[in-house]
Amino acid sequence: MRQETVTNPEMLEPNPLVSLLRISSHLAGQVEIRAALRSVKTEIENLLPIDHLDVCLVDDNVTWNTSYEVGIRTRWSLSRTPVAISPVRSILFGETDYMLTDNAMEDERYTYEGALAQPIIKHKLRSRVNVAMKVLGRTVGALNCSSRTPGLYDEKTVERVRQIADVLAPYFYSLKANEKAKQAAIVRAEAQAREEGLRQGALELTRVLEQERQRIGMDLHDQTLADLTRIMRDLEKAETPDDKAHVIGSIQDCIQDLRRIIDTAVPTLLDLFGFAHALRIHLERAVEDADATILQVCDETDGRIDRLDPVTRIALYRIAQEGINNAARHSGADRISVTVRCRKGQLKMVIEDNGLGLPGGKSGRHGGKATGGIAHMRTRARLITADFSVSGKDGTRITVKLPMSGEPDEDACPTEPAEWEA
Template identity: 80%
Template sequence: MTEPNALVSLLRISSHLAGQVEIRAALRSVKAEIENLLPIDHMDVCLVDDKAAWNTSYEVGIKTRWSLSRTPVAISPVRSILLGETDFMLTGNAMEDERYTYEGALAQPIIKHKLRSRVNVAMKVLGRTIGALNCSSCLPDVYDESTVVRVRQIADVLSPYFYSLRANEKAKRAAVVRAEAQAREEGLRQGALELTRALEQERQRIGMDLHDQTLADLTRIMRDAEKMVSAADKAQVIDSIQHCIADLRRIIDTAVPTILDLFGFAHALRIHLERAVEDVAAVKLETVDETEGLIDTLDPTIRIALFRIAQEAINNAARHADADHISVTVKRLKAGLQMTIMDNGRGLTASGRSRQAGKATGGLAHMRTRARLIAAEFGMSHKDGTTVTVKLPLAGLSNQAPVSYSATEEPA
């Protein structure tokens, strides 16, 4: 039975704990009341993690190494309590008690600070041991069985409070870790977007330089070649230069998506489809824009990234998968916008070790990277051909950069 004075102290302990939001502060707030119930030179609370593998100590009184870092339960002087093997430990001289100073035990504070008398009681919540309340005196033989009863009463009051405070502490740490991870991811993504913008600007500069200088030079050379006497030589030179000009025009069109800017996403894709399969007979091409022009209002960097992904998927289908039907569909979803590129080709199977499939696989990495840079989901399947799906979240439909990313992909 609890004595009247002890009951008052326990009620005061409970009132001191009310409103506390931090474990060490809570322990300091009740230290004086506990000293009214029993003599202590050192007091600490050990709380174990969910798997009872590590414990964290919170101290008042003497400062020891126990509270400097987490400790494996296996070397704790009160491991028997933390592991649920006993409900309490009592000793008149812990410095000579092998239960506390066994080989490998973290008993240095006991020896250094001469914590002779010790009483340790399990702290439980819903029948599960969550830690131990440990009281020590530098004098020998201070505590007895009645002290164990009193410390158990204190532990019963402290346990639910400290359990809640520990849960709150863990939640705060997890929130901080998540926030830091999100900040790092957002910083990396923003940096990647800026890099993408810079690369696109550089591509456009190169394209304009090629158009203004290189093409002009080649055109002049072709005109000079037309004046050559030998018809055979002239024809050979002109043919080579024409091929060179055609290649340069393709480079320029790739570097500067002028058609995309002038005529919109769907028309630009149709032109690219035609160019991608210009040497392949009987290929059915189809483009569908179900967004009512929404895709052409996207942030230019995001729209260009979608265009590049579609280009790569079309190239893979036309040049590597022997597809005779390619379709590109862009539509609005409740969660954002979706672009789907489908073909009936061979897909990227285990034979992807071949030279052509190797190129297509490299293109797959580029598509996935571009999708990640604009915070879009990227998916690919290979049933009855290849289907590439890119889902842009709602955040990406404004002129502001998107803020989240997830990716799902079936094995290539």
């Protein structure tokens, strides 16, 4: 005799209490919000049918909303968005505890003008139930469940989602606070690193300036003073017009040497004639055979570089001087150029030559061991918060990028061309 077993449909219904306990168990040990949401997705699906699940959390001022979602990836989780344009802003602002709709695509509470409702339309998220997540009576976010099937949720679903939200809220609030603390710690660490970098940079620059002062003193002693002593002796012996002409020529050479030393110590040319012209003069003086070398200084900032504060402008000038000197003395190049550009709030200076390059074609940005002129240039760049890099392949290319304060006007900084990062 065949015996049939009759199953009570209610016995197939998942026990909400068991599922809630499992949700709590899955959350234990989670340290990241998205991972925590993924860990409970299956248990939530056991309690109600969903095609999309997300949690949105607000900041302390209820100004910005951050969304975390599993399943379908939408614009909601790409970046923070203003609470004012959220489809669930009524919940986030504390105006209501829940929202329920049979078809969010046609519900003006979700698709009002200006709302970030594109995911609802694109993915046809018709049935929606949204419940406030509260901690100590304050709304900290919303739990949002959606389905493509219209008319799927009812008041009973709202109560079930509210139970889930009550379990999730303290965990997610804690994880958000922990995430905020980590970000604050990172910001503090970066600030301390910058401060230490500036301190070390200031010490290094002080050492370099002392070396420069000693070098100038030695130049005056070994060259200018010796020349003046020799001129005095020649003047005492001068009897004929030719002798006197020779002395005058020696005096003129001495004056030129003094001008060179003065220009090195104080960039008067920079103040008198501007950045580009001063560099062009320095480039011509630095190269022994100017006629056999292609020299180019190009200012594409429309003079903006001469409107920088004096400390920044002099630092860029010194970096360019050092790069030019290295190219002229050591590279064997027959082409040396300096180009200054301004694009999208950033000033970029490039010193390049077609010489021998660096040993092994070395290149690098902030880090890396560097000595001599490169170390000095890197230090000066660090002190004006500029990005410094050098490439030694197929010649040498030194690049300095300086963030500008405020957005430059369109004439001074036109639209960035494709080769800007070349």
